Amino acid sequence: MFDKLRNAFSNAAKSLGEKELNDKDIEEILYELEISLMESDVASEVIDTIKSDLKTQLLGSKVDKKEIEKFVKDRLISNISSLFDAAGTVDLFELINEKKKTVQPFLILFVGINGTGKTTSLAKVAYMLQQAKYSVVVAAADTFRAGAIEQLREHTNRLNLKLVAQNYNSDPAAVARDAVLYAKSHKMDCVLIDTAGRMQTSKNLMEQIAKITKVVNPDFKIFVGDSLAGNDTVNQAREFFEHVKFNGSILTKSDADARGGAALSIVKITSTPVLYLGVGQEYSDLKPFDKELFLETVFGSLSGVDRKTPKQELVEEPIVESKPEPIVESKPEPIVESKPEPIVESKPEPIPEPKLKPVQVTKPEPKPEPKQIESDDPFEGIADKDIAKYSNLYDIAPPENDDEATKLGNAIRQWIKKGRPKPGEEKKQESDQEIDSKHKQDKEEEKSKKKRGVFGFFKK
Numbered sequence: 071m072f073d074k075l076r077n078a079f080s081n082a083a084k085s086l087g088e089k090e091l092n093d094k095d096i097e098e099i100l101y102e103l104e105i106s107l108m109e110s111d112v113a114s115e116v117i118d119t120i121k122s123d124l125k126t127q128l129l130g131s132k133v134d135k136k137e138i139e140k141f142v143k144d145r146l147i148s149n150i151s152s153l154f155d156a157a158g159t160v161d162l163f164e165l166i167n168e169k170k171k172t173v174q175p176f177l178i179l180f181v182g183i184n185g186t187g188k189t190t191s192l193a194k195v196a197y198m199l200q201q202a203k204y205s206v207v208v209a210a211a212d213t214f215r216a217g218a219i220e221q222l223r224e225h226t227n228r229l230n231l232k233l234v235a236q237n238y239n240s241d242p243a244a245v246a247r248d249a250v251l252y253a254k255s256h257k258m259d260c261v262l263i264d265t266a267g268r269m270q271t272s273k274n275l276m277e278q279i280a281k282i283t284k285v286v287n288p289d290f291k292i293f294v295g296d297s298l299a300g301n302d303t304v305n306q307a308r309e310f311f312e313h314v315k316f317n318g319s320i321l322t323k324s325d326a327d328a329r330g331g332a333a334l335s336i337v338k339i340t341s342t343p344v345l346y347l348g349v350g351q352e353y354s355d356l357k358p359f360d361k362e363l364f365l366e367t368v369f370g371s372l373s374g375v376d377r378k379t380p381k382q383e384l385v386e387e388p389i390v391e392s393k394p395e396p397i398v399e400s401k402p403e404p405i406v407e408s409k410p411e412p413i414v415e416s417k418p419e420p421i422p423e424p425k426l427k428p429v430q431v432t433k434p435e436p437k438p439e440p441k442q443i444e445s446d447d448p449f450e451g452i453a454d455k456d457i458a459k460y461s462n463l464y465d466i467a468p469p470e471n472d473d474e475a476t477k478l479g480n481a482i483r484q485w486i487k488k489g490r491p492k493p494g495e496e497k498k499q500e501s502d503q504e505i506d507s508k509h510k511q512d513k514e515e516e517k518s519k520k521k522r523g524v525f526g527f528f529k530k
């Protein structure tokens with residue numbers, strides 16, 4: 071008998087607790103998540119597309135009322151996570167090793183607009199490859215910006231790398247080709263090609279890059295974008311991708327701001343992966359992009375819904391002191407050579423380990439204690455046979471609401487505690503009054519927890 075009753079209760083709770091998601095439910099929850107994405111510098115058009123995709127997916131889904139927020143959030147995170155997965159990952163070393171088998175150098179072209187950190191990132195990649203024992207030659211194919219060649223020379227001198235350069239205004243494609251010839255004749259593993267970075271809308275620039283691409287046919291093209299530039303970086307990425315079809319990106323200056331939404335925007339727009347994050351001004355300040363860390367940064371804990379606008383650092387430790395070796399642009403020296411420099415293999419000197427910056431470890435924001443979730447079942451812990459026995463002995467009618475169910479559950483527990491006495495055997499140890507007062511106490515506790523009642527309505 072009580073099995074039926076119990077089933078009826080739980081079905082009622084289910085039907086009252088379940089809900090078919092409509093536009094309004096989703097909009098309300100997405101609003102919070104949208105703020106998180108905006109605060110993380112995700113481009114607005116990307117947010118709009120993600121939102122509308124998600125809405126289409128969710129409309130009409132049946133969800134437990136209590137779980138709606140978590141459900142929507144989880145789906146959003148899982149959609150974004152799939153976006154990153156779909157863009158794939160790249161193991162640069164593996165690609166270089168493959169090319170090495172053909173005894174040909176692996177050519178990497180760096181593109182991006184001025185000032186985003188392209189040259190610095192090229193130097194960081196050169197350093198990373200050097201550390202992995204690959205031989206590297208650098209091509210100064212930015213022959214447009216005054217000081218660009220000297221800036222690159224500064225890096226290659228420090229890293230003890232060969233730089234192939236010509237005069238300003240010479241043909242960047244010719245510089246790239248010379249560097250490739252140098253690498254081939256010296257059996258070097260990689261050629262890193264710097265390019266000029268005027269505005270992405272410059273037709274000239276895009277034509278120049280297209281020409282380099284045609285002449286040397288790079289194996290890999292990297293777009294360098296500034297992670298602080300938000301929508302701007304996205305527009306740059308779109309434009310460069312249209313013309314250059316780059317294979318992946320490096321996002322610079324992630325140390326200066328923890329948000330990193332540009333990563334999501336670029337991946338969404340180009341379907342290519344973010345390879346590395348620039349996290350400082352040292353050569354070693356290049357970190358592989360970590361999807362999980364990104365998601366945690368934007369959404370907080372991936373399993374809960376309590377942190378709506380987290381401000382966790384994408385780079386775990388903020389850098390407090392930047393003592394970079396100044397990457398200064400020296401004044402352009404007149405460059406006389408119009409041909410590639412005579413090829414003199416300098417003896418590789420041991421490369422000093424770049425100094426690591428002292429980092430200050432900040433204590434993570436204390437997370438709020440997870441709320442204790444109590445069972446909604448007023449008969450929790452009571453065996454079916456006890457419910458049946460008690461109701462038969464005392465001829466109890468099925469409870470009609472939360473209060474009655476809770477009261478009945480408590481009464482049965484008391485009865486069990488006292489050894490399941492039959493009517494008359496009871497020594498009246500516990501009067502109805504006592505049960506009532508216990509019940510009142512329970513109600514008070516529940517009130518303060520403001521949790522949803524078992525029958526599907528909110529207790530006031």
Ligand SMILES: Nc1nc2c(ncn2[C@@H]2O[C@H](COP(=O)(O)OP(=O)(O)OP(=O)(O)O)[C@@H](O)[C@H]2O)c(=O)[nH]1
Pocket residue numbers: 182183184185186187188189190191215218266267321322323324325326347348349350351355397
């Ligand atoms: N904090 C920080 N600064 C960076 C990072 N990457 C580059 N920078 C700095 O950003 C500035 C611009 O970097 P460059 O490498 O000169 O920029 P670029 O894109 O090559 O500019 P052009 O040479 O004009 O094309 C420099 O001061 C760099 O030190 C980074 O990851 N973190």
